[in-house]
Amino acid sequence: MSSVQEMKALLTPKSIAIIGASSKDNAIGNIVVKNLIESHFEGAIYPINPKAPEIRGIKAYPSILDVPGEVDMAVFCVPAKAVLGAAEECAKKHVKGYVIITSGFSEIGHEGAEVEKKIVEVAHSGGGRVMGPNIVGVLLNGSKANASFAPCLPLDGKTALISQSGALLISLDMNTFVRHLGASSMISLGNMSDVDFADCINFYAEDDKTNCIGLYIEGLKNGRAFIEAGRKAGKPIVALKSGVSAHGAAAAASHTGSLAGSVKVYDAAFKQAHVIRARDLDELLDCSQALALQPVMKGENICVVTNGGGIGVLSSDSAEAYGVPLKTAPADLQVEFKKCMPDFGSAKNPVDITGGAGLKGYEDAIAVALKSDWVNGLAVLYCETANTEPDEIAEGILAAVKNNGTNGKPIVTCFVGGFKCQAAGKKLIEAGIPFYENPDKAMRALSALRQAALFQEEGIADDYVPAKDVDQAAARAVIAAARADGRSVLTEPEAKKVFAAYGLPVGKALVAKTEDEAVKMAAEIGYPLVMKIVSPQIIHKSDAGGVKVNIKDEAGVRAAWKTIMDNAKAFIAKKDIKDAAIHGILLQSMAPLGKEVIVGSVNDPQFGPTVMFGMGGIFVEVLKDVTFRVAPFSQKTAMGMLPEIKSYKILQGTRGEKRLDQERLSEIISRISQLVSELSDEIAETDANPIMLYPEGEGLAVVDARIILKKK
Ligand code: ADP
Ligand code: MG
Numbered sequence: 001m002s003s004v005q006e007m008k009a010l011l012t013p014k015s016i017a018i019i020g021a022s023s024k025d026n027a028i029g030n031i032v033v034k035n036l037i038e039s040h041f042e043g044a045i046y047p048i049n050p051k052a053p054e055i056r057g058i059k060a061y062p063s064i065l066d067v068p069g070e071v072d073m074a075v076f077c078v079p080a081k082a083v084l085g086a087a088e089e090c091a092k093k094h095v096k097g098y099v100i101i102t103s104g105f106s107e108i109g110h111e112g113a114e115v116e117k118k119i120v121e122v123a124h125s126g127g128g129r130v131m132g133p134n135i136v137g138v139l140l141n142g143s144k145a146n147a148s149f150a151p152c153l154p155l156d157g158k159t160a161l162i163s164q165s166g167a168l169l170i171s172l173d174m175n176t177f178v179r180h181l182g183a184s185s186m187i188s189l190g191n192m193s194d195v196d197f198a199d200c201i202n203f204y205a206e207d208d209k210t211n212c213i214g215l216y217i218e219g220l221k222n223g224r225a226f227i228e229a230g231r232k233a234g235k236p237i238v239a240l241k242s243g244v245s246a247h248g249a250a251a252a253a254s255h256t257g258s259l260a261g262s263v264k265v266y267d268a269a270f271k272q273a274h275v276i277r278a279r280d281l282d283e284l285l286d287c288s289q290a291l292a293l294q295p296v297m298k299g300e301n302i303c304v305v306t307n308g309g310g311i312g313v314l315s316s317d318s319a320e321a322y323g324v325p326l327k328t329a330p331a332d333l334q335v336e337f338k339k340c341m342p343d344f345g346s347a348k349n350p351v352d353i354t355g356g357a358g359l360k361g362y363e364d365a366i367a368v369a370l371k372s373d374w375v376n377g378l379a380v381l382y383c384e385t386a387n388t389e390p391d392e393i394a395e396g397i398l399a400a401v402k403n404n405g406t407n408g409k410p411i412v413t414c415f416v417g418g419f420k421c422q423a424a425g426k427k428l429i430e431a432g433i434p435f436y437e438n439p440d441k442a443m444r445a446l447s448a449l450r451q452a453a454l455f456q457e458e459g460i461a462d463d464y465v466p467a468k469d470v471d472q473a474a475a476r477a478v479i480a481a482a483r484a485d486g487r488s489v490l491t492e493p494e495a496k497k498v499f500a501a502y503g504l505p506v507g508k509a510l511v512a513k514t515e516d517e518a519v520k521m522a523a524e525i526g527y528p529l530v531m532k533i534v535s536p537q538i539i540h541k542s543d544a545g546g547v548k549v550n551i552k553d554e555a556g557v558r559a560a561w562k563t564i565m566d567n568a569k570a571f572i573a574k575k576d577i578k579d580a581a582i583h584g585i586l587l588q589s590m591a592p593l594g595k596e597v598i599v600g601s602v603n604d605p606q607f608g609p610t611v612m613f614g615m616g617g618i619f620v621e622v623l624k625d626v627t628f629r630v631a632p633f634s635q636k637t638a639m640g641m642l643p644e645i646k647s648y649k650i651l652q653g654t655r656g657e658k659r660l661d662q663e664r665l666s667e668i669i670s671r672i673s674q675l676v677s678e679l680s681d682e683i684a685e686t687d688a689n690p691i692m693l694y695p696e697g698e699g700l701a702v703v704d705a706r707i708i709l710k711k712k
Helices: 004-009 026-040 082-091 111-127 165-180 196-205 223-233 255-259 260-274 280-292 311-322 329-340 358-371 392-402 419-430 439-458 472-484 493-503 515-525 554-574 635-644 648-652 662-678
Strands: 015-019 044-048 073-076 095-101 129-132 137-140 145-148 156-163 183-188 212-217 237-241 275-278 302-306 377-383 411-416 509-512 527-532 545-553 582-590 595-604 608-615 626-630 683-693 701-702 703-709
Touching: 004 095, 004 129, 004 377, 015 026, 026 044, 026 145, 073 082, 073 145, 082 095, 082 111, 095 111, 111 129, 156 165, 156 196, 156 280, 165 183, 165 280, 183 608, 196 212, 196 223, 212 280, 212 302, 223 260, 223 626, 237 260, 260 275, 260 595, 260 626, 275 280, 275 439, 280 439, 302 311, 302 358, 311 377, 311 411, 311 439, 329 419, 358 377, 377 392, 377 439, 392 411, 392 419, 411 419, 472 582, 472 703, 493 509, 493 527, 493 703, 509 515, 509 648, 515 527, 515 554, 515 582, 527 554, 527 608, 545 554, 554 582, 554 683, 595 662, 608 635, 608 662, 626 635, 635 662, 662 683, 662 701
Parallel strands: 015 044, 015 073, 073 095, 095 129, 156 183, 156 212, 212 237, 237 275, 302 377, 377 411
Antiparallel strands: 137 145, 137 183, 509 582, 527 545, 527 582, 595 608, 595 683, 608 626, 683 701, 683 703
């Protein structure tokens, strides 16, 4: 069975057994039975209890093996030590879904983790899948199954909410009624011993009762499966990731390593997974609401209709902050809007019909906006005033939408005011129009609808095609030689050989063992040139005084030889480095001055090889102005990274300078992504720092290279 079929068996159960069903009122094993009854589960309920003949009036069985019919789902409420034994019986019974509420497994340490692993093996042996352990359960509106200890099924609707945290799930369950946010199901993932986010996304992507998938993520076990599932879903996904500050890459040896905090990597991975990132719970739920109820926004023109200048300006500020800035309405559209408002109103956008306009003003302005080809998305804002009734305005909005049709445009609303506004909001949401209590949220919702459209346009596949003119074997040979030498750090000339095997322009470089040899090699390479120390123990060569640039003649070579050797020896002595090896001095031609950029990679614990790009020098070191993508990826994706750095203007050419060679740069970034993913079994980190980047058409030069291997 495919993952989706297995998940379907698990999440659309026709029969549910409760292992550890209890006669005691407050026991979880009793609450789950009660919840299934109260949620009006339409299938068979089988309480399992060795002694009780019935529980809450339903016939109980001593063992799951005594149940006469098939069992789709077993909800485990027994103590941790009894779970494995019960799972073995479930496997014999070919139960499809194991919903393990019981805690006390991997979350308490190694021993628990071992048992957890065994439970999954047992479940798989019988053709089943495991949800949890350490969860609240699952709440399935489609099957009317509250197979959990949460009080009741959530408000019915079109969002699937999936949470790693159980307590959060219960509170969101209750919160759906306050927000009028309908959920098709709520899933608690807990320890994710088996079923994870990717499995759920795969299932809900195909579930026609679900329009939007909302996730609360603490960590992913398989980042790549997540990216693939998200991208394939073709359905809006919003995710809130917590714990973004905790894990850093403090001990990393390269620049890229130290910059690869998980926030930016998650940001990149979400983009690649076509997942909209929410910053907090409000954003998660507000965006889910909009994405579940409204079509995506197919163009970038937002129209705001408001009766208050203040909230209009606020919406404009927010729209810009969310990357969907408002634009002035075209002149002919302004003429139409002018007809809907008093003389002192504004038709520019925000369309301010003013407090004097009233219901008619709203109806007319909304009609104009909905009919206009220019408008791609509409926000209707309202301040509660003395001469209007919130309920009437809500009715007016609904009537305007009904009479004019939305032409596929999304529409959101925001009423600022008192209890009457809240009641109006409920009415709007029930009619399928998102409602928010401040303009910022309305704009965030529209920006999410826009982002969802852009993801749809991007399509499912990243158009990555590995470059063919690469020599993987040559790269592996260099790595094998360094390993044979007992090293996990490649020297610059070695790293450059690996880079060259993947088509990166590293220039000509030779390693001299003696001063005289250096003089000979210098003549062969030509002046001006650069000389650098080659020692596996000296990773940052300049720090050790190991780099001399712009050497113009033989005298310069001899002087540089002495200085670099003296500096290197002094550095080794000062740092008290044992068994230091100096392989010689590298000579290479001096690359013309360009704009220095850096491309590096790390091996992220969750996503694997991940590539970083940024401008060199202080931009990287002080400002940490960098961006990431999970490797491998296409040149087109690499092109998309460039505008993400704050110093992008430099790449575009500032103050009369020419635009830099972004095409070649993005090609190189994509090639590095290929290199680090094809050699991911060997490479931990890479750094091309700096790369000299030249104006359009003139390419680039990789002047320094560093590769750190995985410890073996
Ligand atoms: P490290 O990063 O180990 O200190 P680099 O090889 O990056 O050493 O050299 C330090 C600086 O010298 C670089 O940032 C660059 O500005 C300059 N440099 C190094 N190699 C070259 C070269 N071949 N052509 C021009 N400049 C170079
Ligand atoms: Mg460097």
